Amino acid sequence: MRNVVIIGVGLIGGSFALALREAGFDGAITGVSSPATIAEALRLGVVDRGAPLEEACAGADLIYLAQPISRIIDVLYHLNPCVPAGALVTDAGSTKHRIVSTAQEHLTRCRFLGGHPMAGKELRGVGAADALLFRDRPYVLCPSDPAELDTEFVGWLGKIGARVVVLGAEEHDRLVAFSSHLAQLASTALAATILESSPESTQVAGPGLVDSTRLALSGYELWRDIFATNPAAITEALTAYIGKLEHLRENLRNRELAAEFERAAGLARQIRGQADRA
Amino acid sequence: MRNVVIIGVGLIGGSFALALREAGFDGAITGVSSPATIAEALRLGVVDRGAPLEEACAGADLIYLAQPISRIIDVLYHLNPCVPAGALVTDAGSTKHRIVSTAQEHLTRCRFLGGHPMAGKELRGVGAADALLFRDRPYVLCPSDPAELDTEFVGWLGKIGARVVVLGAEEHDRLVAFSSHLAQLASTALAATILESSPESTQVAGPGLVDSTRLALSGYELWRDIFATNPAAITEALTAYIGKLEHLRENLRNRELAAEFERAAGLARQIRGQADRA
Numbered sequence: 001m002r003n004v005v006i007i008g009v010g011l012i013g014g015s016f017a018l019a020l021r022e023a024g025f026d027g028a029i030t031g032v033s034s035p036a037t038i039a040e041a042l043r044l045g046v047v048d049r050g051a052p053l054e055e056a057c058a059g060a061d062l063i064y065l066a067q068p069i070s071r072i073i074d075v076l077y078h079l080n081p082c083v084p085a086g087a088l089v090t091d092a093g094s095t096k097h098r099i100v101s102t103a104q105e106h107l108t109r110c111r112f113l114g115g116h117p118m119a120g121k122e123l124r125g126v127g128a129a130d131a132l133l134f135r136d137r138p139y140v141l142c143p144s145d146p147a148e149l150d151t152e153f154v155g156w157l158g159k160i161g162a163r164v165v166v167l168g169a170e171e172h173d174r175l176v177a178f179s180s181h182l183a184q185l186a187s188t189a190l191a192a193t194i195l196e197s198s199p200e201s202t203q204v205a206g207p208g209l210v211d212s213t214r215l216a217l218s219g220y221e222l223w224r225d226i227f228a229t230n231p232a233a234i235t236e237a238l239t240a241y242i243g244k245l246e247h248l249r250e251n252l253r254n255r256e257l258a259a260e261f262e263r264a265a266g267l268a269r270q271i272r273g274q275a276d277r278a
Numbered sequence: 279m280r281n282v283v284i285i286g287v288g289l290i291g292g293s294f295a296l297a298l299r300e301a302g303f304d305g306a307i308t309g310v311s312s313p314a315t316i317a318e319a320l321r322l323g324v325v326d327r328g329a330p331l332e333e334a335c336a337g338a339d340l341i342y343l344a345q346p347i348s349r350i351i352d353v354l355y356h357l358n359p360c361v362p363a364g365a366l367v368t369d370a371g372s373t374k375h376r377i378v379s380t381a382q383e384h385l386t387r388c389r390f391l392g393g394h395p396m397a398g399k400e401l402r403g404v405g406a407a408d409a410l411l412f413r414d415r416p417y418v419l420c421p422s423d424p425a426e427l428d429t430e431f432v433g434w435l436g437k438i439g440a441r442v443v444v445l446g447a448e449e450h451d452r453l454v455a456f457s458s459h460l461a462q463l464a465s466t467a468l469a470a471t472i473l474e475s476s477p478e479s480t481q482v483a484g485p486g487l488v489d490s491t492r493l494a495l496s497g498y499e500l501w502r503d504i505f506a507t508n509p510a511a512i513t514e515a516l517t518a519y520i521g522k523l524e525h526l527r528e529n530l531r532n533r534e535l536a537a538e539f540e541r542a543a544g545l546a547r548q549i550r551g552q553a554d555r556a
Contacts (some may be wrong), residue, residue, distance in 0.1 A: 203459070241467060271488060
């Protein structure tokens with residue numbers, strides 16, 4: 001692996017480039033992004049050069065797609081003629097089924113391996129890129145065949161400190177519908193409910209509400225593509241959550257609530273235990 | 279104000295005692311708690327002495343009730359014969375309507391002023407007591423008559439750095455039903471839903487889910503009394519929240535979601551702005 005191309009040099013793409021360098025990669029890293037982003041990425045030493053898509057992909061060993069989901073899908077429609085037959089294309093999109101099936105249909109000249117690093121920051125853009133972003137974080141890979149994992153790219157994921165988790169694309173989308181997409185909608189709905197039904201409540205807001213509304217700060221533009229490409233699993237998760245809230249409402253004053261609190265605290269501790277081990 | 283009695287020397291009662299001392303109070307502070315708690319409170323210098331309820335209240339100028347809600351209500355049933363006529367009784371319970379109405383009915387020999395400091399910590403008990411716990415945090419007071427605010431106690435709240443917010447007892451309970459009780463149930467329901475419907479999702483948990491399940495770590499014993507004494511407002515808040523989630527589910531793929539995200543982010547920023555100013 002000598003020539004790496006990062007398409008979309010933002011927080012994730014830029015962090016992947018920095019992490020590769022930090023882990024000892026000494027090949028070339030080419031960025032494909034807007035002129036302003038490429039200028040900043042060059043200034044920060046994130047990429048070695050910028051180039052248009054076709055020029056960048058000629059001679060590439062690894063092509064890393066790190067744009068929003070809809071842009072990744074657009075690129076996959078048009079990438080096939082540009083890629084060398086020996087290249088590996090991978091992506092970092094937040095949903096996988098639509099991306100993986102688009103790649104299977106349109107990317108016939110080279111290999112594809114869908115991915116999703118479970119890492120992020122409140123800040124976006126190449127200015128926030130961080131060589132340690134993936135360290136000790138899950139990095140989901142969705143191979144169509146387990147043999148696809150036997151690549152130099154997967155070896156580099158280990159070297160940058162990521163914890164590889166292998167899932168089917170549809171399985172991935174269902175799991176993140178609960179762990180990520182439902183958590184986002186629960187936080188957005190909480191903030192929107194308070195604003196609509198009891199805006200004066202902000203004067204008695206405590207630290208718990210600050211935690212519970214952190215995700216509500218997220219911008220919609222990041223989420224539009226996720227809702228568009230994972231609606232069935234998100235609808236299932238929302239329906240399960242609404243059912244649980246109705247159950248809590250019906251049992252507000254009896255011991256059933258004690259059991260729900262105990263189970264919920266167990267899961268919350270489990271998540272933290274994984275974070276601590278990580 | 280020379281003689282202060284703290285009934286329930288835990289995190290809140292102990293912090294109030296330490297905050298008074300830090301602010302220059304040089305009268306006597308007597309604790310009423312279990313022998314083990316009094317021993318620890320004496321060791322930590324939180325109180326000057328421990329005493330049984332009746333003995334402690336004789337000669338008290340301020341009696342500060344800092345137990346769980348149901349214990350505060352129990353004490354209010356029995357406190358009247360023990361209190362000097364010139365004393366002020368106040369409390370730090372998390373719901374106010376039931377406590378204030380119990381005090382109005384049973385505490386006929388002295389004044390009562392219901393209170394609720396919007397402060398806390400993950401740790402409990404006198405060992406976690408902190409002289410700075412109330413600093414820059416809202417401290418709700420629920421007077422039956424505005425003249426009740428003209429007390430030395432309210433002056434000390436200012437000296438310990440609390441931000442006094444005056445609300446009616448029922449108004450307080452409705453506002454915290456949304457800002458605190460709904461946030462708790464939303465977090466508990468999220469963790470319980472994942473455990474029940476998609477437990478494998480924990481392997482792809484990110485930092486957002488850690489934030490959103492922090493409240494789910496809370497123990498039920500703290501919440502039983504809150505659900506028992508504020509069920510109507512909590513039911514109203516849950517119903518509004520369920521309605522909002524149904525609205526998000528119905529509009530998952532259209533621009534209505536953009537408007538909900540924008541409104542929710544506005545509220546989340548507003549809460550943070552207050553925290554920053556505080």
